[in-house]
Amino acid sequence: MAEIEAGGGGKHKGGKKRGKKMSTRVDFTPMVDLGFLLITFFMLTTSMNKPQTMEINMPVKDEKVEDASKVKASQAVTVLLAKDDKIVYYFIDPVTGEPQTPQITNFSAGGIRATLLKENKQRNPRLDSIPIYKDMLNKGSINEDQYKGYLSGIRGYKEALIVVIKASDKSRYNNLVDILDEMMICNIGRYAVVDITAPEVEMLKTVNLE
Amino acid sequence: MPKVKVPRKSTSVDMTAMTDVAFLLLTFFMLATKFKPDEPVVVDTPSSISEIKLPESGIMQITIDKQGRVFFGITEQTTREAVLQRMAEKYKMKFSAEEIKEFSLQSTVGLPLSQLSSYLKIDAEARKAIQTSGVPTDSLNNELGDWIWQARLVNNDIRVAIKGDRDANMPTVKRVIAVLQEKKVNRFNFITSMEKAGE
Numbered sequence: 001m002a003e004i005e006a007g008g009g010g011k012h013k014g015g016k017k018r019g020k021k022m023s024t025r026v027d028f029t030p031m032v033d034l035g036f037l038l039i040t041f042f043m044l045t046t047s048m049n050k051p052q053t054m055e056i057n058m059p060v061k062d063e064k065v066e067d068a069s070k071v072k073a074s075q076a077v078t079v080l081l082a083k084d085d086k087i088v089y090y091f092i093d094p095v096t097g098e099p100q101t102p103q104i105t106n107f108s109a110g111g112i113r114a115t116l117l118k119e120n121k122q123r124n125p126r127l128d129s130i131p132i133y134k135d136m137l138n139k140g141s142i143n144e145d146q147y148k149g150y151l152s153g154i155r156g157y158k159e160a161l162i163v164v165i166k167a168s169d170k171s172r173y174n175n176l177v178d179i180l181d182e183m184m185i186c187n188i189g190r191y192a193v194v195d196i197t198a199p200e201v202e203m204l205k206t207v208n209l210e
Numbered sequence: 211m212p213k214v215k216v217p218r219k220s221t222s223v224d225m226t227a228m229t230d231v232a233f234l235l236l237t238f239f240m241l242a243t244k245f246k247p248d249e250p251v252v253v254d255t256p257s258s259i260s261e262i263k264l265p266e267s268g269i270m271q272i273t274i275d276k277q278g279r280v281f282f283g284i285t286e287q288t289t290r291e292a293v294l295q296r297m298a299e300k301y302k303m304k305f306s307a308e309e310i311k312e313f314s315l316q317s318t319v320g321l322p323l324s325q326l327s328s329y330l331k332i333d334a335e336a337r338k339a340i341q342t343s344g345v346p347t348d349s350l351n352n353e354l355g356d357w358i359w360q361a362r363l364v365n366n367d368i369r370v371a372i373k374g375d376r377d378a379n380m381p382t383v384k385r386v387i388a389v390l391q392e393k394k395v396n397r398f399n400f401i402t403s404m405e406k407a408g409e
Contacts, residue, residue, distance in 0.1 A: 028225030035232030042239035053371060053399035054260035058387065060396050081380075167380045173274065174376035176383065177256040177400055184259060195384070 054180060059192055076162040077119060079112065079179060080196065082204050083170030087112050087179070090203070102203055107178050116161065116186040124160035127187055155189025163191040168204055250320050250342065251275040253375045258402035264371060270361050271401075272354070272390075273318065274374040278382040279344030282357045283318035289365050290314045296360040297323060305330075322346050323353055347385050354386070358393045370398035 074094040080102075082088050089112065090102040105111040121127055130151065137147040163183060167176055176193070183191045253275055266285070273281040284290045291314045298305050301323055305313070312330045313319075320342040321329060329337065347354045361368055370390060374383055390398060 025222075027222075028229050032225055032228050032232050035229060035236055039232060039236050039239060042236065042243050046239055046243040051255070051264045051373075051401045052258065052260055052404060053262050053264045053401050054258050055262060055397065055399050058391055058396045058398075167384065169379070169381045169384075171380045172376060173374040173378035173380065173383050174256040176380070177258055177374075177402055180400070181258045181260070193387075 054177070054184075056180065056193070059194075075123065075159065076164055077116075078164045078166060078200070080200055080204060081165070081167040081171035081175045081179060082207075083168070085172070085175060087175075088204060088207060089115065099203070102207060104207055107175070107182075112179070113182055113186060116163070116182060116188065120161040120186055120188055124154070124157045124187075126154045126157055130154060130187060151187075152189065155187050157189070160190065161188055163188055165191060165193045166196040166200060167193070168196050168201065250281055250318050251279070253373055254377075255373060255401055255403045256376045257404060258400075260402060262399075264399060264401060265369070268365065268368055269371050270358065270368050271318070271371045271373055272358075272386055274372065274378040274382055274386060275344075276375045276377050278379050279320065279342070280347055280354055280382065280386060281318045281320040282345050282354060284361055284368070286365070287314045289361065289368070290316075292364045293357065293360045296363065297356060300356060300360070303327070319357070320344050322351070347382075347389055352389060352392075355389045355393055358390065358395065362393070362395075370395050371401050372398060373401040 074092065077089055077091055078099075080088040080090075082104075085107060087105050087107065088102045089105065090099045092098070093100050103115075105115065133142065133147055133150045136142045137144065142150075165176075165179055180191075180193075182188075251273060253273055269285045271283045271285070273283065275281070284293060291310055294305065294310055294313050297303075303323065305327065309327060309330045313326070319326065322343065322345070325343075329340070329342070332340070345354045345357065346352070358370070372383075372386065390396075
């Protein structure tokens with residue numbers, strides 16, 4: 001893109017002969033090219049988005065302390081992560097204290113999520129107020145911190161569903177993250193990741209998922 | 211009738227403004243850029259709905275890849291140096307000043323301490339081609355535990371982040387969590403990526 005000088009260097013009729021006036025303009029095009037090339041480079045190499053994380057607290061392992069906070073059997077559900085992205089869950093029968101028949105499900109929206117939502121709703125009547133608080137947050141009548149406070153209060157309700165997560169050796173890491181995600185989606189405040197026990201491995205064998 | 215003369219206009223556009231914008235953007239990106247650290251392995255992190263952002267500094271990152279290899283990394287260069295010196299002391303090993311310097315430039319360790327010295331002597335380019343075996347985690351030779359412990363001694367506020375591959379097998383993940391718990395780390399983060407819509 002060469003510069004086309006219009007009207008530049010005109011002939012002077014008569015008069016003094018002057019030196020040709022040189023244009024002071026410089027062609028900026030290559031400089032712009034270079035500029036954008038570098039921008040492209042930096043845009044591609046830059047990592048603007050910080051990675052996301054989920055926080056997890058493990059129960060403190062202390063051999064001396066006996067598990068003091070025994071939960072009501074009817075309140076807890078045990079979720080076993082099996083192979084092939086399958087989930088097996090079971091409740092404890094409140095009368096006999098024996099595990100109920102294990103149910104097989106998966107990570108789809110109609111799978112474990114539906115069950116957890118339903119069971120949690122039965123036990124935690126305060127869950128219904130979450131949308132109200134959410135609405136208040138959106139309208140600005142409560143701030144973010146207050147909202148989080150209310151939310152954790154509701155999630156930590158005494159009678160609410162407690163989920164015990166046990167991952168079998170055949171499951172993948174993705175399953176663990178997914179199930180922790182479900183805890184958040186289903187507003188389950190109390191859950192724990194625990195080692196799988198031998199009877200549970202046997203249970204998985206009976207449903208051919210070990 | 212005199213001809214109407216159309217004045218010839220210059221086709222050149224003033225580029226100055228465009229240059230200004232281009233360089234403004236360039237400056238912004240140059241300042242905002244933090245080069246992606248060389249990751250020893252490609253890890254496809256699972257997605258989650260969590261929106262907590264990981265802080266950029268003060269992190270000790272444990273990477274678990276598809277094959278179940280474990281890598282250990284610390285964000286700060288100075289911490290890295292101090293931790294290596296402590297590890298060398300503990301394992302009665304000697305590292306030269308150059309080796310420590312070279313080590314501090316590495317984002318992660320992915321091999322047993324005994325192989326580290328010879329690994330650091332290799333040219334940085336050639337190093338990429340080498341498949342390392344990962345940090346040993348088994349209970350007889352629990353180097354991962356020592357790395358974690360020493361890192362916590364150097365920086366008490368360091369946070370632990372686990373970056374696992376989707377297909378990382380559960381025994382390895384469990385083992386890493388068990389090691390963390392042995393070292394009294396009961397609170398840690400799982401690095402995840404944004405949940406894709408419709409998933």
